[in-house]
């Protein structure tokens with residue numbers, strides 16, 4: 211697999227690395243030169259391209275064809291940058307705090323998943339997060355993972371880590387590493403970890419996944435899910451990341467299930483958002499990024515779900531329709547329009563609707579509370 215991808219991105223053109231941070235802008239003429247290069251011109255890397263690759267930290271030989279170094283993506287008129295794709299909704303854990311809930315739709319055939327990947331590439335998305343459920347549980351994970359690479363996407367994996375050492379996955383992940391593996395962490399001891407996952411032996415498999423990732427020098431981010439059962443182990447969970455040179459991020463809030471079940475909240479630590487600072491960046495859900503569920507439904511994000519646009523059976527152009535759908539789903543709720551808190555409130559309409567549907571409205575979601583229930587939840 212070539213180490214670099216040359217791609218249109220958000221109206222410009224870039225060269226990105228597949229498994230490390232680093233991206234450079236190139237001109238349209240340079241992009242076209244690479245796109246239309248004839249095979250006879252491909253046995254030597256042009257000087258200008260060599261300069262960019264050195265800038266990105268490439269120390270290998272430039273006396274080789276550009277096709278060995280670069281995957282050049284076709285241009286598309288759509289301008290999305292990032293996507294997540296839930297290739298399977300099943301999981302090998304039984305976490306009671308999981309926002310997917312207990313209803314898990316059937317998995318699609320591999321051929322359909324490949325069609326979905328092709329459409330995602332056609333949206334312009336350069337970064338692709340493969341997620342689930344547990345994506346490594348899928349028997350066609352390796353096929354899907356390699357297909358996403360072949361289509362010229364920078365691939366990331368979101369996993370509980372327990373199947374990273376499964377012999378079906380190790381070779382391909384080690385030899386074609388993802389840009390990043392995000393591993394959820396549910397505790398630093400067997401007792402706390404398995405009381406959340408509900409699966410005996412899962413803590414050992416999680417640790418084996420961490421150690422194997424470190425031995426392969428994968429870029430890992432540990433997503434620490436802080437709950438009532440592991441709250442006292444936060445420092446040790448951070449050490450699990452630090453000892454292996456991994457990044458980490460701690461999550462303190464837990465969402466209700468997408469179906470509106472509030473039982474997930476029982477695991478949540480006592481949480482009060484004290485900052486209440488308005489984010490300086492506007493959410494770009496459905497504009498520059500999107501989510502695809504395991505049935506091929508495209509939504510603005512993992513929380514703002516919809517079945518209106520499906521990549522396997524939608525006649526109109528999903529990528530033309532999605533920004534309109536996002537505008538509808540993310541328009542302020544009625545109760546927010548005249549709210550005194552709206553200038554500093556960080557809660558988007560989909561998050562508000564999800565909590566309303568579950569009948570739980572903690573103050574970190576809505577300071578105004580539940581005195582008005584005029585949110586239209588029909589599109590959740």
Ligand code: SF4
Pocket residue numbers: 493494495510511512513514540558559560561
């Ligand atoms: S949950 Fe809300 S803020 Fe977060 S990505 Fe979705 S729409 Fe944007």
Ligand code: SF4
Pocket residue numbers: 545546549550551552555556557562575576577578579
């Ligand atoms: S505090 Fe509640 S009502 Fe006010 S803007 Fe935020 S979510 Fe909307």
